[in-house]
Amino acid sequence: MERADEDDFHAYVSGRLERWRRTAYLLCQDWHTADDLVSITVTKLFRNWRKVRTADNRDAYAQRVLSRTWLDESRRASRREWTQSEPVEVGWSVPDRIVDRESLARLLKALGPKQRAVLVLRFYLDYSVEETADILRISAGTVKSQSARGLETLRAAAVSPGN
Template sequence: MSRADDREFHEFVEQRMERWRRSAYLLCSDWHTADDLVSMAITKLYRHWRAVRHADNPDAYAQKVLTRTWLDERRRPWRRERAAETLPDQPEAAVERVHDRTSLAALLASLGPRQRAVLILRFYFDYSAEQTAEILGISVGTVKSQTSRGLSALRA
């Protein structure tokens, strides 16, 4: 990659890093895993930077890579670290900036991975059903049914 390409890639990542972290957190409900997902997605984006920057919508391309990375990692539980039952040292409790974050995380965690991804893409990132279908590699009808079932599950 040329210096100009490298610089362009770094600017692209820097401008979107926090959004990707929040998106990954909404998908997996864990900041450490979210950081890992973002790192893996950035690596994939770097390897295919020329395709990314020439895409019709580089942001949607990047979100697609991040979302699919999360879905792939969910299928490979043996690659994840195992948490211990108890921690040796307990950190001080962090003050939550949003009081209902825990309840939102619990609600999202109660959904299946695809429903969670569909609802986050549709309602958090405000993607259309067609854009969501393209990102996830599923049909628009599947997006609509997953949206309906996911919202019904959240209401229950």
């Protein structure tokens, strides 16, 4: 890669890392995994920078890479979640805002990877149905049905006891 391309790459990536990290967290619900997803995404973008820099919409291209990386990683057996049998006791109270954030995270975690990806792209990143379909390489109808099912699941889980 030539120096000018490398500088262009670094300028592009440095301005977007935090947004990608927050998006990755919404997808996977774990900061360490989110960092891994962003690292993999940046590596893929670097390897294909000549193609990326000439893309009509670099941000959509990068979002596609991040979303596809998440979906690929979520299918791997080695990434399955392990839980403790006993909850950890804490000696301090948690502010309501954090509890609400944790409730939302718990609700999102209940969704399948594809539904979660669709909802994050549509409602957190504010992509259109068509843009979301293009990023995830699925049909617009699938985006609509996954959105509807995901939102219905979130609504049902939000009103159930314990949430």
